Amino acid sequence: MRNTNQVKSHLEKYIVTYLFIALSVLFIIASGLDINYVASQLLLRLNRNAFIVLALIIPIIAGMGINFAITIGAMAAQIGLLLTINWGVSGVPGILLAAAITLPLGAFFGFLIGKLLNKMKGQETIGSLILGYFANGAYQLLFLFIFGSIIPLNSNVTIVGASGVQNTLNLTGSVGLYTAVDGIAHISLLLAVYIFCGALALAAVIQFVRKKITQKRLLACIALAVVIAGVFCIPAVADVVNGSHGRELKLPLVTWLLILLLCLFNATIMRTRLGQKFRAVGQSQTVANASGINVDRTRVIAIMISTVVAGWGQIVFMQSEGIGTFQTYAAHEQVGLYAGAAILVGGASIDRATNLQALVGTFLFHSLFITAQSAASAMFGNSAVGEYFRAFLSYGVIAVALIMYAWRSAKQKKAGQMNLAEQRAAKS
Amino acid sequence: MASEFILEMNHITKLYGSNAVLKDVSLKIRPGEIHALLGENGAGKSTLMNVLFGMPVIHSTGGFEGEVIFDGQKIAIASPMDAMEKGIGMVHQEFMLIPGFSVTDNIKLNREITKAWPVSKLLGKDLEFLDTKTMAKDARKALDDVGMSIEEYTLVSGLPVGHMQFIEIAREIDKSGMKLLVFDEPTAVLTESEAQQLLDVMKSIAAKGIAIIFITHRLDEVMNAADSVTILRDGQLVSSFPKAETSPEKLAALMIGRGSESVIQVEKRKEAVEGGVAMSIRDLWVNMPGEVDKGISLDVREGEILGIGGLAGQGKIGIPNGVMGLYEAIGEVELFGQKLPLGDAGAALRAGLAMVSEDRRGVGLLLDQSIENNIAFTAMQVKGSFMKKLLWQKDARAIRRYAEEMIKELDIRCTSPAQPVGTLSGGNQQKVCVARALALDPKFLFVSEPTRGIDIGAKQLVLETLVRLNREKGMTIVMVSSELQELRSICDRIAIVAEGKVVDILKVDASDTAFGLAMSGVKSKEGEGA
Numbered sequence: 001m002r003n004t005n006q007v008k009s010h011l012e013k014y015i016v017t018y019l020f021i022a023l024s025v026l027f028i029i030a031s032g033l034d035i036n037y038v039a040s041q042l043l044l045r046l047n048r049n050a051f052i053v054l055a056l057i058i059p060i061i062a063g064m065g066i067n068f069a070i071t072i073g074a075m076a077a078q079i080g081l082l083l084t085i086n087w088g089v090s091g092v093p094g095i096l097l098a099a100a101i102t103l104p105l106g107a108f109f110g111f112l113i114g115k116l117l118n119k120m121k122g123q124e125t126i127g128s129l130i131l132g133y134f135a136n137g138a139y140q141l142l143f144l145f146i147f148g149s150i151i152p153l154n155s156n157v158t159i160v161g162a163s164g165v166q167n168t169l170n171l172t173g174s175v176g177l178y179t180a181v182d183g184i185a186h187i188s189l190l191l192a193v194y195i196f197c198g199a200l201a202l203a204a205v206i207q208f209v210r211k212k213i214t215q216k217r218l219l220a221c222i223a224l225a226v227v228i229a230g231v232f233c234i235p236a237v238a239d240v241v242n243g244s245h246g247r248e249l250k251l252p253l254v255t256w257l258l259i260l261l262l263c264l265f266n267a268t269i270m271r272t273r274l275g276q277k278f279r280a281v282g283q284s285q286t287v288a289n290a291s292g293i294n295v296d297r298t299r300v301i302a303i304m305i306s307t308v309v310a311g312w313g314q315i316v317f318m319q320s321e322g323i324g325t326f327q328t329y330a331a332h333e334q335v336g337l338y339a340g341a342a343i344l345v346g347g348a349s350i351d352r353a354t355n356l357q358a359l360v361g362t363f364l365f366h367s368l369f370i371t372a373q374s375a376a377s378a379m380f381g382n383s384a385v386g387e388y389f390r391a392f393l394s395y396g397v398i399a400v401a402l403i404m405y406a407w408r409s410a411k412q413k414k415a416g417q418m419n420l421a422e423q424r425a426a427k428s
Numbered sequence: 429m430a431s432e433f434i435l436e437m438n439h440i441t442k443l444y445g446s447n448a449v450l451k452d453v454s455l456k457i458r459p460g461e462i463h464a465l466l467g468e469n470g471a472g473k474s475t476l477m478n479v480l481f482g483m484p485v486i487h488s489t490g491g492f493e494g495e496v497i498f499d500g501q502k503i504a505i506a507s508p509m510d511a512m513e514k515g516i517g518m519v520h521q522e523f524m525l526i527p528g529f530s531v532t533d534n535i536k537l538n539r540e541i542t543k544a545w546p547v548s549k550l551l552g553k554d555l556e557f558l559d560t561k562t563m564a565k566d567a568r569k570a571l572d573d574v575g576m577s578i579e580e581y582t583l584v585s586g587l588p589v590g591h592m593q594f595i596e597i598a599r600e601i602d603k604s605g606m607k608l609l610v611f612d613e614p615t616a617v618l619t620e621s622e623a624q625q626l627l628d629v630m631k632s633i634a635a636k637g638i639a640i641i642f643i644t645h646r647l648d649e650v651m652n653a654a655d656s657v658t659i660l661r662d663g664q665l666v667s668s669f670p671k672a673e674t675s676p677e678k679l680a681a682l683m684i685g686r687g688s689e690s691v692i693q694v695e696k697r698k699e700a701v702e703g704g705v706a707m708s709i710r711d712l713w714v715n716m717p718g719e720v721d722k723g724i725s726l727d728v729r730e731g732e733i734l735g736i737g738g739l740a741g742q743g744k745i746g747i748p749n750g751v752m753g754l755y756e757a758i759g760e761v762e763l764f765g766q767k768l769p770l771g772d773a774g775a776a777l778r779a780g781l782a783m784v785s786e787d788r789r790g791v792g793l794l795l796d797q798s799i800e801n802n803i804a805f806t807a808m809q810v811k812g813s814f815m816k817k818l819l820w821q822k823d824a825r826a827i828r829r830y831a832e833e834m835i836k837e838l839d840i841r842c843t844s845p846a847q848p849v850g851t852l853s854g855g856n857q858q859k860v861c862v863a864r865a866l867a868l869d870p871k872f873l874f875v876s877e878p879t880r881g882i883d884i885g886a887k888q889l890v891l892e893t894l895v896r897l898n899r900e901k902g903m904t905i906v907m908v909s910s911e912l913q914e915l916r917s918i919c920d921r922i923a924i925v926a927e928g929k930v931v932d933i934l935k936v937d938a939s940d941t942a943f944g945l946a947m948s949g950v951k952s953k954e955g956e957g958a
Contacts (some may be wrong), residue, residue, distance in 0.1 A: 081494045104645040187837050200526070269555075271557055271558055272542070272554065272556060272557055273542050273553065273554050273556055274555055274556070275539075276533070276540055276558060277538070277554070279528075279529070280526055280529070280537060280538070283526045283527065283528045283529065284526050284527075284691050286524070287524045287525060287526050287537070288537075288538075289528075290508075290520075290524045291524070291537045291539075292508075292509045292512070292536040293537075293538050394872065396836065421758060423713065423722065424711070424713050424722075424723070424758065
C-alpha cells in the first residue's frame with residue numbers, strides 16, 4: 001500500500017522526465033543518426049547550456065518560480081562582450097573582462113528585477129517572462145541608438161554608414177574570443193568518467209569514515225560508481241566514446257570545472273544562513289517574516305545571484321565550440337525559455353529544483369532538440385515539422401509544468417484540510 | 429532595580445481615529461505567574477497584545493497613550509523583533525511553522541547557530557555555515573522541556589496538529605533571555621489530553637520564572653492553570669484579581685456584563701412562539717475556514733426570530749453559510765419538512781431560503797452595479813422575476829418600480845436607483861443586501877452579522893426592518909451576530925455556539941452568567957439545552 005503510493009507520487013513528480021526519456025530514445029532511433037554524432041552534439045550542448053540552466057535553481061528554491069528574466073542577465077553579458085570586442089581584448093583576458101563587466105551590470109539589473117518581482121508576488125514566473133520581453137526593447141534602444149552615437153564604438157562593430165551595433169558580432173579570428181575557455185584544455189570523456197567514478201567512491205568512503213553517511217549509503221555510492229564505470233567498459237559504448245568510427249568524445253576541461261564549481265556553489269550556499277533564508281522564504285513568506293527574516297531583501301538577493309550567474313552562462317555559451325558569432329539583437333531571446341524548459345524536463349518544478357535535475361534536464365531537452373529535425377524528416381518527410389516541434393516542446397513543457405504545479409498545490413491544500421466526512425467519522 | 433512585576437502596562441489608551449478601543453487599561457504581571465486575560469471579541473485583548481509587541485498596526489495609527497514597564501525599566505517597543513530581543517515571546521494561534529523544514533530548523537528559524545569560514549568573514553554573516561549538530565542539540569533540549577519525545581529531525585509537515593503547538597512553544601523557550609510568553613488560545617486545536625499536557629507545560633515553564641499571559645475563552649482552563657485573572661470588556665478593564673477569589677460563574681458574568689441599553693425597543697411577544705419546525709438541522713458539519721462547524725443540531729420554529737451567538741471563530745457564521753451551500757457541508761437539513769440538498773446555493777434559494785451575508789462587499793454585492801440591479805439580480809436568476817415574457821428581456825421598468833419602493837421602505841440614502849452600490853455607505857449597502865434578499869420573497873431568512881461596521885442609525889433601521897418582516901409577514905428569521913445585546917433586543921431565543929457545536933439555547937432574559945458560560949462551552953441550568 002505504502003509502496004504503491006510512493007511509486008505513484010514519484011511518477012506524478014517525474015512524469016515529464018520519463019516522457020522525455022521515452023521520446024528521446026524514440027527520436028534517436030527514428031532519426032537514424034549516428035550515435036557517435038548524437039553523443040558529440042549532446043556533449044557540446046551540455047557544455048554550452050548547463051551553466052545557464054543551473055542559474056535558475058536559487059530563485060526556484062526562494063519561491064520565485066522560474067526566473068525567465070535570466071534573459072536580462074544574458075543581455076548584460078552581451079553588453080560585456082560587445083565592449084570587450086570593441087576594446088580588442090582577446091583570449092582568456094577578454095573573457096574575464098566580459099565577465100567582470102557582467103558582474104555589476106547583472107547585479108544591478110537583478111536588483112531592479114527583484115524589486116519589481118516583489119511587487120507582484122505569486123506571479124513571478126509570468127512577471128519575469130514579460131519583463132524579459134520588455135527589457136528587449138530597452139536593449140534594442142541601447143544597441144541601435146545609444147551605442148555608436150552617444151557612446152562611441154570602433155567602426156568594426158558598428159553598422160557601416162550608420163550608428164548602432166552590427167546585426168552579427170563575430171568572436172572568431174582576430175577577435176580571439178571563440179573557444180577561449182573551451183579551448184584551454186580537453187580531456188577525453190572516458191577518462192573524465194573514470195575520474196568521476198573514482199572520486200565518487202573515494203568521497204563516499206571518506207564520508208563514511210567520518211561517520212557522515214550510513215553503510216547503506218556508502219555501498220549505494222560505490223555500486224553506482226562501479227556500474228557507471230562498467231557501462232563505459234562495454235565495448236559497444238567504449239567504441240562510441242573512443243570514436244573508433246567517428247570522433248573521439250572530449251570534454252573541455254575548464255568549462256566543466258566551472259560547471260562543477262557552480263554546482264558546488266549552489267549546494268554550498270544552501271548550507272549557509274543565507275540558504276536557510278532562501279528555503280524559508282520559498283516555503284512560507286508569512287512564517288519567514290514572523291521570524292524576522294527580511295523577505296523582500298532575501299528575494300532580491302536570490303534574483304541578483306541568478307541574473308549574474310546567467311550572464312556568465314551566456315558568456316560560456318557564446319565562446320563555446322560551434323557558435324563563433326552571435327546575433328546581436330536575437331541571441332538572448334530564447335535563453336530564458338530554453339533554460340526554463342530544460343530544468344522542468346529534469347523533474348524540477350515551480351518550487352523545487354536541484355543541480356542534478358538541471359543537468360539531467362539539459363541533457364534530455366537537448367537530446368530531443370538535436371534529433372527532432374532528422375526524426376521529423378524521417379517520419380513525415382519534412383524537416384520543417386521538426387522545427388515546429390521544438391517550439392511546441394519548449395512551450396508545452398512549461399505549460400504542463402505550470403498546470404501540474406497549480407493542480408498539485410490545489411491538491412495539497414485539500415489534503416491539508418481533513419475531509420469533513422473523515423472528521424465526523426473520527427469524532428463518533 | 430528589581431521590581432515586583434516583570435511587566436506593567438499602565439493606563440494604556442488606544443484610539444483608532446476617534447474610536448477608543450482601549451480605555452485606560454492597566455495590566456500587571458509577576459515573574460513566574462500565569463496570568464489569564466479574558467474578554468469577548470472586541471474587548472481589546474488583541475489590541476493590548478499588539479501594543480505589547482509593538483505591531484506596525486499600532487505605530488501606523490498614531491501609537492498609544494500610557495506606559496509600558498518591562499523588567500523594571502520603562503521601554504518603547506518598536507517592532508515584534510524588538511519585543512523578541514527584549515525577551516517577550518508569542519505562541520501564535522495559527523502555527524508559524526514551515527512544513528517542509530525539520531523540527532530543528534523550525535525551532536531555530538532565523539536564529540541559526542553558525543560557524544564562520546574565510547568567505548563569510550569577507551562577505552558577511554549570511555554566508556556562515558549552519559552548525560546543524562549544535563542546533564539539533566538545542567532543539568532536543570527544548571523539546572524535552574515541553575515533554576515531546578518526537579525526533580528533532582522529522583519534518584513538520586507529517587506531524588499531527590497537536591504536536592505543532594508544542595513545537596511553537598519549544599521554539600519560544602529555546603530563545604535565550606525569554607522572560608514573558610504570550611499564549612494566544614493555545615488549546616483551541618488540541619485534544620483534551622493534549623490540552624492538559626499543554627497546561628502542565630505552561631506550569632513548568634512558569635515554575636522556571638517565566639511569566640505567562642494566557643489568552644483563552646475556556647474558563648475551566650483558567651481555573652486549572654492561572655494564578656490571576658484580568659478581564660476586559662469593551663476596551664475597559666473590568667477587574668483584575670487572584671484566581672482564588674473567583675469562580676467560573678463569576679468570570680462568565682464579568683465577561684458579558686449588562687451592556688448599555690438595548691439597541692432598539694421592541695415590544696416583546698406575550699407568548700412564546702409555538703409554531704411547527706421551520707428548519708431542522710441535524711449533525712451539520714461545515715468546512716468554512718475560521719468558522720468550522722462540527723456537528724450542529726438545531727430546530728428553528730416557524731415564525732420566530734432565532735439568534736445565534738458566540739465568540740468569533742467558534743462556528744456561528746458557518747451555520748448560515750453551510751446551509752446556503754456557500755461552503756462545503758455535510759449533515760441533514762430539512763426546510764418545512766423538505767430535505768434540502770447541501771452545497772447547492774441555487775437549490776437553497778429556490779427552496780425559499782434567502783441570506784444576507786456577513787461578507788457584504790465580497791459575497792453580498794456587485795459593487796460596480798447600480799442599486800436596482802443589485803436588488804433584482806438574484807431574483808432574476810433564481811425565480812425569473814422582473815423578466816418580460818418575450819425574448820427573456822429584463823423588465824427595467826418593473827425593476828425600477830420595485831427598487832424605488834424598497835429605497836423608500838428601507839430608507840436607503842442615495843441619489844437614484846441607478847447609483848452604483850460601491851459609492852454608498854456601509855449602512856446603506858447593508859439595506860440594499862436586505863432588499864435583495866426580500867426580492868426573493870423568502871419564507872425563511874438568514875441574516876449574518878447584519879450590523880457589522882454600520883452606524884447606530886442604520887443599525888436600528890435594519891433591526892426594525894427584521895422585526896417588522898417577522899411580525900407582519902410571519903417570516904422566520906435566523907440572525908447570527910457577535911453582539912449579544914443586539915440578539916437580546918430582537919430575538920425570541922438565542923442559541924450559543926462554541927467550538928463548532930450548539931452549547932445551549934437560552935431565553936433572552938437569561939442571566940449574564942448563563943451566556944458567559946455557554947460562550948466558553950459550558951451548559952448552565954437556565955438553558956433549554958441543545
